[in-house]
Amino acid sequence: MTAQMTSLDAEVMSALSTVVDPELDEPITDLGFVRSIILDDLGVEVHLRLPTSFCSPNFAYLMASDAMDALRLMPGGGVVRVMLDDHHDSDKINLGLATDAGYRGTFGNEAHEDLEELRATFKRKAHIASMERSCMQMLQRGTWTLEELPLLELRDLPDCAKTKSLVRRRAAIGLPTAPDSRVLVDGDGVAIPERDVPLRLRMAATTRRSIEGNAHFCRGLLATRYAGSQEIDAITGPVITDLRSGA
């Protein structure tokens, strides 16, 4: 029984770790956004929290509904409930999630289209940041020069975490991941011409620093917001309560 419980905890956390803050490009489990997990005979209830009550509701909705989707894919999870706590739009978002209202159903007149365009913008930014990391790695190793960089292909990159993350982010925006694909491309997969390389690479570095900096800021705000609360900080992880009758 114990083994089974532990495995359900782990499965829930594993499912939630696939949910990424679109802007910060990091899993919500690493960011401390998962506040608590309740397991009962009915299923799973997850509470999320954010660094401020005024965090963008569209991002909040994206993460909460992604969490819902990820948990529903989990076999044996039962009924899935996801709640967003302490947000100015908590009531609206929680009602929308509970009734499967979808984004437009949740926000009504405020929402004009669906969220895919917004999501795509941040996936493109995440790819640009990742591309810059890989390119800079090659320049720093001295194996490639700035002039040669437009010819760099995926197969030239070392087998490392940076490369894996680049390939994953390319796949996420539909760019080719074959070994002979050029690395230095724009969001549509078009190779960046040599004359534009310095400027584009420089802007990519700015994008990367911006994303990294935002993640620092959000972690700091979250830690401040929930400091001294009875619950958890961002380090120890969510409170997990098991109310299943077999427990």
Next chain:
Amino acid sequence: MYEKDGEKYFVVDGHIHFWDGSDENCKNKYGHQFIECFYGYSSALTPPEYLWDYKKYQKYTEADVMHDVFEIGYADHAILNSVHLWDFFHHGFDREADAWALTQNAGGKITMNGTWDARDGDEGIKQLEADAKRFDLQGVKIYTAAWKGDSRGFKMSDPEAYRYLEKCQELGIKNIHVHKGPTLTPLDKDAFDVSDIDHCATDFQDLNFIVEHCGLPRLEDFCWIATQEANVYAGLSVVMPFIHTRPHYFGDVIGELLYWLDEDRLIFSSDYALWQPKWLIEKFVDFNYFPDQTEYPELTTDVKKKILGLNVAKLYPKTITVPEQFQLSAAEPVLQP
């Protein structure tokens, strides 16, 4: 004035507040959440010895401003910027009457800016005209994220906003401070999108657009726009306090801004009472890049002098005069052979 190692810095705090976030002034839970959120920002990035308790933070006095900003905060002048947020606060967040009294009592050390909301129509235009006359406005602070009934914000590129910008031109209000924050119209767009500044800066070349918080968290988008629009400035409120908690990141942001903009378009501000200016200024004058931050333009003493006061002084000539001793020494003339 701040002096360190024989160098004298003329200091203008480019953005301070005189707010009222007291429980009595909060209209609803959003007002409480708003000031709590401010306090969270403050707590996260302030050295512990400078952090106020929450009650004082909600509503502070005229004497606090004079002491913190001018007596110990080194400022020779400060720009007072704030907005009403009528949907959150009964008497306005900016306590306009008190702010005007503070300005008049400050002996010429404070310039108070006005504000407008693009959704206020003809009434708002009339109010702007009256305010321009009464306060002799040189600038306004715009909060595009303000809620108004069902609306959760507007954009600087909206036709309604253009009407107000035209009125600013007519009234000689040159400085448009824009807080870029979570505007929600439409909700599905990037909430911090700075692209509306691109439009209005192109269409109103004779106005200066000071983007507070330099577009954070969209630093890259802001830099891209500011590179192309010479009348776009980076207000360093919110950026400054990272110098304490995240000095490396602070170096990155300043370095990026200097790289994409230029040293004449960065403007120091404490965002008081979000942060106390004293420690920000001391740390900034002492600041150097980290050894790995080699690709950025130099942060020389002259550049620091520009950022701390000389840049913004040029935008407010009616109220700010920089004494000769603080001006940068002219470069040695190049002798022609």
